[in-house]
Amino acid sequence: xxxxxxxxxxxxxxxxxxxxxxxxxxxxxxxxxxxxxxxxxxxxxxxxxxxxxxxxxxxxxxxxxxxxxxxxxxxxxxxxxxxxxxxxxxxxxxxxxxxxxxxxxxxxxxxxxxxxxxxxxxxxxxxxxxxxxxxxxxxxxxxxxxxxxxxxxxxxxxxxxxxxxxxxxxxxxxxxxxxxxxxxxxxxxxxxxxxx
Amino acid sequence: xxxxxxxxxxxxxxxxxxxxxxxxxxxxxxxxxxxxxxxxxxxxxxxxxxxxxxxxxxxxxxxxxxxxxxxxxxxxxxxxxxxxxxxxxxxxxxxxxxxxxxxxxxxxxxxxxxxxxxxxxxxxxxxxxxxxxxxxxxxxxxxxxxxxxxxxxxxxxxxxxxxxxx
Numbered sequence: 001x002x003x004x005x006x007x008x009x010x011x012x013x014x015x016x017x018x019x020x021x022x023x024x025x026x027x028x029x030x031x032x033x034x035x036x037x038x039x040x041x042x043x044x045x046x047x048x049x050x051x052x053x054x055x056x057x058x059x060x061x062x063x064x065x066x067x068x069x070x071x072x073x074x075x076x077x078x079x080x081x082x083x084x085x086x087x088x089x090x091x092x093x094x095x096x097x098x099x100x101x102x103x104x105x106x107x108x109x110x111x112x113x114x115x116x117x118x119x120x121x122x123x124x125x126x127x128x129x130x131x132x133x134x135x136x137x138x139x140x141x142x143x144x145x146x147x148x149x150x151x152x153x154x155x156x157x158x159x160x161x162x163x164x165x166x167x168x169x170x171x172x173x174x175x176x177x178x179x180x181x182x183x184x185x186x187x188x189x190x191x192x193x194x195x196x
Numbered sequence: 197x198x199x200x201x202x203x204x205x206x207x208x209x210x211x212x213x214x215x216x217x218x219x220x221x222x223x224x225x226x227x228x229x230x231x232x233x234x235x236x237x238x239x240x241x242x243x244x245x246x247x248x249x250x251x252x253x254x255x256x257x258x259x260x261x262x263x264x265x266x267x268x269x270x271x272x273x274x275x276x277x278x279x280x281x282x283x284x285x286x287x288x289x290x291x292x293x294x295x296x297x298x299x300x301x302x303x304x305x306x307x308x309x310x311x312x313x314x315x316x317x318x319x320x321x322x323x324x325x326x327x328x329x330x331x332x333x334x335x336x337x338x339x340x341x342x343x344x345x346x347x348x349x350x351x352x353x354x355x356x357x358x359x360x361x362x
């Protein structure tokens with residue numbers, strides 16, 4: 001099923017790979033067990049079980065992703081999830097957006113923000129977003145589409161909204177991490193509805 | 197020795213931005229680790245170090261990331277890639293007869309994923325397989341393309357943070 005067939009959603013989706021997972025690749029049980037021990041996320045996910053064909057790269061990516069999205073201090077969990085959703089909305093990753101929109105909604109408790117981003121995109125102001133969220137949306141969008149044209153002037157709205165250096169680094173790493181994650185999920189498989 | 201991101205950004209480890217990056221120690225180490233495992237892995241499988249540098253060079257050109265493109269151009273030159281081959285990467289796909297079909301397939305995939313990731317389909321996976329890519333090589337190539345997409349954006353943000361402080 002394609003991105004377009006499913007459309008933007010906060011429902012839980014499956015993701016189906018277009019390549020065989022590590023479990024379908026003819027490894028012995030011991031080899032699979034060693035891979036699962038090295039990177040435990042491989043156990044419960046067809047996505048990670050596909051990426052596990054290049055285990056050293058997956059190990060580094062997993063550390064980077066986890067800490068970009070969650071770490072003490074700096075940008076809030078909701079703000080990092082928002083950056084992930086904006087990037088996924090622009091790049092067209094319906095699955096990535098669904099996962100991180102749900103996470104944003106858990107932390108921010110403002111589902112109207114996601115509803116507006118899904119319906120209108122990110123080029124018009126989001127009425128339900130507060131000032132900090134709006135500048136994070138704008139910054140994430142420019143980082144996704146036109147990062148090479150950015151100048152120090154692009155930081156001025158973030159500073160005016162009170163963001164610190166660490167918060168800006170966190171928002172940057174969350175948005176940039178989804179330049180990465182969107183490309184993997186869009187090229188290695190596709191979203192599927194979960195059958196009731 | 198400084199890490200690859202600070203090196204490409206021109207950030208001294210003991211500067212305010214160097215201290216800021218180091219304070220996120222897990223992402224700091226994993227960004228450098230991702231470069232190591234995707235550009236210079238000990239076991240590159242069916243995607244050679246030269247091909248990995250060529251893909252990163254091509255993406256950095258498309259993304260207008262001069263520090264990253266210059267870095268990989270130097271690495272390609274040091275590996276003996278000819279001026280004609282470099283020109284073929286720069287003008288891809290117009291002179292792709294200068295390049296091996298395996299690299300041409302990798303660059304075709306990286307151009308699509310860089311410019312229009314939403315247009316990727318299972319047909320691209322089939323095209324890579326037809327060009328001799330094993331499953332692991334397809335994963336490595338996809339991770340490499342995705343990593344450089346991350347790297348150039350992180351570097352753009354670090355660049356404007358430096359401009360702001362200047």
